[in-house]
Amino acid sequence: MxxxxxxxxxxxxxxxxxxxxxxxxxxxxxxxxxxxxxxxxxxxxxxxxxxxxxxxxxxxxxxxxxxxxxxxxxxxxxxxxxxxxxxxxxxxxxxxxxxxxxxxxxxxxxxxxxxxxxxxHVLRFFPEFAEAKRQVDAGAVGTVVTVRTRRGGSFPRAWENWYGKPDWSGGVILDLVIHDLDWLRWTFGDVERVFAKGISPKLPPDSEVNSDYALITLKFKSGVIGHVEATWADPGGFKVGFEIAGDAGLLESNFNQPAGVPFVAALQRGAEAGAAVAVPESPTAVNPYYAELDHFLTCLASGATPSITPKDGCEAVRIALAAFESAQTGEPVVLP
Amino acid sequence: MTVKIGILSVAHMHAYSYASAVNALPDTELLGIADHDQARAESAAKTFATRAFGSYEELLAAGVDAVIVGSENVRHRPLTEMAAAAGKHILCEKPLATSVADGRAMLAACKTAGVQLMTAFPCRFSPAMVRLKSAVDNGDIGKVIAIRGTNRGRCPFDWFTKLDQSGGGAVIDHTVHVTDLMRWLLKAEVTEVYAEISSRMFQQEFDDTGFLTLEFDNGVFATLDSSWSRPKSFPTWGDVTLSVVGEKGVLTLDMFSQNLVLYSDKTGGVSWSPWGSNIDELMIAAFAKAVASGSPLPITGEDGLAAAAVSFAAYASAKAGKPVAPEVVL
The missing domain is CATH 3.40.50.720 (NAD(P)-binding Rossmann-like Domain)
Incomplete structure (x- = not known):
C-alpha cells in the first residue's frame, strides 16, 4: 500500500x-x-x-x-x-x-x-493515442510524412488566474499542447526545428490573458512534418483530434469526419463560468489518469523503469519553449 | 443574353466541371473546346456535346464572348495573352501563373486589350464560406486573431507532377485557394511566409507536402496545410477547411463536409457522396453574369497573382529555412 x-x-x-x-x-x-x-x-x-x-x-x-x-x-x-x-x-x-x-x-x-x-504525461495512457502509436509502429500508414494535432476549448479559470499568466503557465504552448508534444516525440522521435505563432508569446512577460491561441510547425529529425493547434479561445467546447498521413494510408481520430455541418459559429457569451481546466473524458473501462498513476505505482513495486522518464518530461518542455521562443522572435528555432 | 464561352484546353480536370456548368446554366453556351492535344479536345467535345476546334486561334475567331483557360499551369500565360489579344474576357484556372513575371505579363496583356481577367477561385462561392465571411464582416467574433486552414488532396499525378508543366507540386497547387480565401476574408495581404516542404510521400522530384505559416499586414497569423496527403483509399478527394479565431469566438468551415457516407460492397470501400452546392457552377454563373452585363468580374487576375506569389514565397522559405516576404504584386 x-x-x-x-x-x-x-x-x-x-x-x-x-x-x-x-x-x-x-x-x-x-x-x-x-x-x-x-x-x-x-x-x-x-x-x-x-x-x-x-x-x-x-x-x-x-x-x-x-x-x-x-x-x-x-x-x-x-x-x-x-x-x-x-x-x-x-x-x-x-x-x-x-x-x-x-x-x-x-x-x-x-x-x-x-x-x-x-x-x-497522461496522453500516453489515453487509448486512442496509445493505439495510434501502436498502429504507426506497426506500419499501418507506411512511412509517416505529416502529422497534425488539435487540442483545446475555452479558457480555463483557476487560482489567481494562473493559466492566464504566461509567466506562470507558459500559455497554451507550454501548458496545453505539452500533451501533444510529448506524444509526438514519443511516437515520431526527436524534433529538429520549430516554428510557431501565438498570442501570449508576443505580450509583455507580466501580461495576463483570458484567451490564448498558437499554431506550431515541427520538423522532426525523421523528416516528418508536424502541426499542432492549441486553443484557449474556442467557446465551442473542448476538442481533441489528430491525423497521421503516411505513404500508405491515413490514420485519424476526430479529425476529418463529415459532419454535414460546413459552418459552425462558436461565440463567447459574456464571462465564461468554470473553475478548473476542462479535462477530456473518454469513457473506457479504465480512466487514463488512473492508468498512468497505477503504471507508476506498479513500477515502484516491481522496480521496473516507468515508461515516461524525467528526460521525456524535460524534452517536451524544451520543444514547447522553443515554440514559445519562435513565436516571440519570428524565426525558426533549431533544437540541440 | 446568352454568353458564348470557349474552353482553351481541358488539361486541368476542373475544366470538365466548368464545361458541365456552362452546359447546365441557362444563360451560357459552350461554343467549343480547343486543346494543343487534339484528341483530348475531341473527346471532351463529345462528352459535352460541343464542337472541337482545330486550334486555339480558330476557337477565338468563332464568336465567343469569353474563354476559360483550363490548361497546364505554364500555358496559362500564352493562352491568356492570345485570348486577350483576341479581345475575350478570361476565366483562368489557378494558380494564375508559375512566376510573378508571367502573372504580371498576363495582367498587362489584359489591361492593354481592355479585357477582364478572373482567377478561378470557386471556393469564394461556397455558401458556407459566404456565410462565414458575413459573420466575420458582421463582427460576430470581433477582431480576427488567427486562422488555421487546410487544403489537402490526393496526388493528381499526370502533368501536375511534371515540374516543367506545373511549376511546382502540392504547394503551388494547393496554397492558392485557401490563401485567396484568407486574403478575401481579412482584406489584407500576406507579408511573410514560412514553409516546411517535403517530398517524402512519393519520394520523387515534386513536392507533395507543405505546411505554411503566413503573417498578414493586419497582424493576423495563419497556417495552411497544402499537402497531397490524402491516400487513394480516403473517402473523398480532399478538403478545404478554415478555423477563424477571433476575440469573441471561433468560426469553423469544413467546405466539403456535406456528404452521405456510402459503404459499398460493389467498390469494397467507404466513400463520401457529396450533396452540397456546386461551387463551380456558382462561379461560372457569376463570371457569365458579369461578362453579360459588362460589370467588374468578382475575382481579379491580381487576386490570382497575389495568391500564387505566396506559394512562390513558400518555396523560397523552405529553401532558405527562414521566413520570406512574398513579392508584392499589386
Whole structure:
C-alpha cells in the first residue's frame, strides 16, 4: 500500500487523488495547498489529512510517494524537496517545469537521491493515442510524412488566474499542447526545428490573458512534418483530434469526419463560468489518469523503469519553449 | 443574353466541371473546346456535346464572348495573352501563373486589350464560406486573431507532377485557394511566409507536402496545410477547411463536409457522396453574369497573382529555412 501525499488541491490534484483512492494499492494520506479550505475539502473527500505546510506534511504523513500538482513554476521547489526527503517515488504533473533548467534540476535531484520521478504525461495512457502509436509502429500508414494535432476549448479559470499568466503557465504552448508534444516525440522521435505563432508569446512577460491561441510547425529529425493547434479561445467546447498521413494510408481520430455541418459559429457569451481546466473524458473501462498513476505505482513495486522518464518530461518542455521562443522572435528555432 | 464561352484546353480536370456548368446554366453556351492535344479536345467535345476546334486561334475567331483557360499551369500565360489579344474576357484556372513575371505579363496583356481577367477561385462561392465571411464582416467574433486552414488532396499525378508543366507540386497547387480565401476574408495581404516542404510521400522530384505559416499586414497569423496527403483509399478527394479565431469566438468551415457516407460492397470501400452546392457552377454563373452585363468580374487576375506569389514565397522559405516576404504584386 503506497501512502501518497499530494501538493496542490486544484483540478488535476482532485483527479489524481480520486485515482489513488480508487487504487487498491494506494491511499491518500496528506494534502497540502496554500488555500486551507481547498486542502481540507480534497483531504476530506479522500480520507486524508490536510496540512498547512509541505514540510510538515512530509514529516507527519510519512508518505511513500509525493504527487506534485501545484502550478508549473513551483514544481521544481516541491519535487526537489521531495527528492531530498528520500521517498519511494515522486510524481510531477505536466508540464514538468517552467524552464528546461528547472526540469534538469528536478531530474538531477531525484537521480541523486535515487528517487524514481514520473512526469504525468497522461496522453500516453489515453487509448486512442496509445493505439495510434501502436498502429504507426506497426506500419499501418507506411512511412509517416505529416502529422497534425488539435487540442483545446475555452479558457480555463483557476487560482489567481494562473493559466492566464504566461509567466506562470507558459500559455497554451507550454501548458496545453505539452500533451501533444510529448506524444509526438514519443511516437515520431526527436524534433529538429520549430516554428510557431501565438498570442501570449508576443505580450509583455507580466501580461495576463483570458484567451490564448498558437499554431506550431515541427520538423522532426525523421523528416516528418508536424502541426499542432492549441486553443484557449474556442467557446465551442473542448476538442481533441489528430491525423497521421503516411505513404500508405491515413490514420485519424476526430479529425476529418463529415459532419454535414460546413459552418459552425462558436461565440463567447459574456464571462465564461468554470473553475478548473476542462479535462477530456473518454469513457473506457479504465480512466487514463488512473492508468498512468497505477503504471507508476506498479513500477515502484516491481522496480521496473516507468515508461515516461524525467528526460521525456524535460524534452517536451524544451520543444514547447522553443515554440514559445519562435513565436516571440519570428524565426525558426533549431533544437540541440 | 446568352454568353458564348470557349474552353482553351481541358488539361486541368476542373475544366470538365466548368464545361458541365456552362452546359447546365441557362444563360451560357459552350461554343467549343480547343486543346494543343487534339484528341483530348475531341473527346471532351463529345462528352459535352460541343464542337472541337482545330486550334486555339480558330476557337477565338468563332464568336465567343469569353474563354476559360483550363490548361497546364505554364500555358496559362500564352493562352491568356492570345485570348486577350483576341479581345475575350478570361476565366483562368489557378494558380494564375508559375512566376510573378508571367502573372504580371498576363495582367498587362489584359489591361492593354481592355479585357477582364478572373482567377478561378470557386471556393469564394461556397455558401458556407459566404456565410462565414458575413459573420466575420458582421463582427460576430470581433477582431480576427488567427486562422488555421487546410487544403489537402490526393496526388493528381499526370502533368501536375511534371515540374516543367506545373511549376511546382502540392504547394503551388494547393496554397492558392485557401490563401485567396484568407486574403478575401481579412482584406489584407500576406507579408511573410514560412514553409516546411517535403517530398517524402512519393519520394520523387515534386513536392507533395507543405505546411505554411503566413503573417498578414493586419497582424493576423495563419497556417495552411497544402499537402497531397490524402491516400487513394480516403473517402473523398480532399478538403478545404478554415478555423477563424477571433476575440469573441471561433468560426469553423469544413467546405466539403456535406456528404452521405456510402459503404459499398460493389467498390469494397467507404466513400463520401457529396450533396452540397456546386461551387463551380456558382462561379461560372457569376463570371457569365458579369461578362453579360459588362460589370467588374468578382475575382481579379491580381487576386490570382497575389495568391500564387505566396506559394512562390513558400518555396523560397523552405529553401532558405527562414521566413520570406512574398513579392508584392499589386
Amino acid at each position: 503506497f501512502r501518497v501525499a499530494i501538493a496542490g488541491a486544484g483540478g488535476m490534484a482532485h483527479m489524481h487523488a480520486s485515482c489513488y483512492t480508487a487504487n487498491p494499492n494506494a491511499c491518500v494520506v496528506g494534502v497540502y495547498d496554500k488555500r486551507p479550505d481547498a486542502a481540507a475539502e480534497m483531504a476530506g473527500a479522500n480520507g486524508a489529512t490536510a496540512y498547512a505546510g509541505f514540510a510538515e506534511m512530509l514529516e507527519a504523513a510519512r508518505p511513500d510517494v509525493v504527487d506534485v500538482c501545484v502550478p508549473t513554476p513551483w514544481h521544481v521547489d516541491y519535487v526537489v524537496a521531495a527528492a531530498e526527503a528520500g521517498l519511494k517515488g515522486v510524481v510531477v504533473e505536466k508540464p514538468m517545469g517552467r524552464s528546461v533548467e528547472d526540469c534538469e534540476r528536478m531530474a538531477a535531484a531525484c537521480a541523486a537521491s535515487g528517487t524514481p520521478l514520473f512526469v504525468a
